[in-house]
Amino acid sequence: RRFVNALKTRNKPGGPPEQALRFFEQLYRVERQARDKKPEHGETQADSIRRFRQQHSVPILNALKTWLDEIAPKVLPDSKLGDAVSYTLNQWEYLTRYTEDGRMPIDNNLLERDIRVFATGRKSWLFSDSTDGAKASAVIYSLMLTCRACGVEPLTWLRHVLTELPQRAGDADVDDLLPFNFTQTATA
Template sequence: QPIVLFDYQPGRGQEHPQAFLGDYRGILMSDGYTAWRTLKGATHLGCMAHARRRFADALKARKKQGGPPAQALKFFDQLYRIERQARDEIPDEGETQASYMRRFRQKHSVPVLDALKAWLDAIAPKVVPDTKLGDAVSYTLNQWEYLTRYVEDGRMPIDNNLLERDIRVFATGRKSWLFCDTVDGARASAVTYSLML
């Protein structure tokens, strides 16, 4: 049974995910923060929605619509369309859902990812680094290994949007307060939200 479990830690150092997850050996999706990548033995994934969001922000920052951010979003839209198609299809008889997803992604997603990577490599030298577009291109290229790993295993998700929907209540609520009064209070909040979801 899937669960959502919140944990409070007083900092962002690598010792916190290491203490929380210990010797976890499963799939771990994160936003690219390097502290998570210090967990040895886990299969690290990047969240495609995080990369896509950076290009969406770059598009919003433009005076004119279109251009490179819009081009990038077309690649992401293709990848998500493939995911929807894969979920709607029925695996061949005797084939597991995971093996079917892998086969479908290998056939349809990998060519799109290859085209996106070629486009990113071509545009990277032309973008100004300290811009929204520069950030989007840099982040996506730096996280490429993790962002594309989902096509290797049909059990792996393309993004963590399912979890992000679950934590939206917490993210919305935190705008109502700046700090918890104590560390114990912060931990109590994490436990309460875990029980609520």
């Protein structure tokens, strides 16, 4: 995003912001290829993605880091480009961590999309009738987003929980009812 903003401030296209965006395009291309690639015999999908990232993404990231280190002293720190370069270098460890685990996404877009629900509802929640009501809303939103993150249909899960819960003792363990422990076969 910061390099896109830096590109928008330029009078003419190209230059360092566009060059940085080309690096990112390459990384996302590798990511698409890694997701489409079939795992080798006995290999999990996550292991396959990690191996593919190590072979293809890490060299691109190394080239990007070298390029950033070269241009960092040449850009004005208070410019949009300077901000983009310093942010990327300061966050380097976090930005490259995804190459170590095939289960991790290349970006946090999914998380940001899920958080948007809270950001847009923030003003509405100011007018909750009580603290308990606000807490209950937060719990429900959290459970629904956990369902989504686990690939569980929220309505199916909720029907199952509301059917099962009344049949249990008040002090019974309910961990098996949490979205990440729920399976569609639990309702069958």
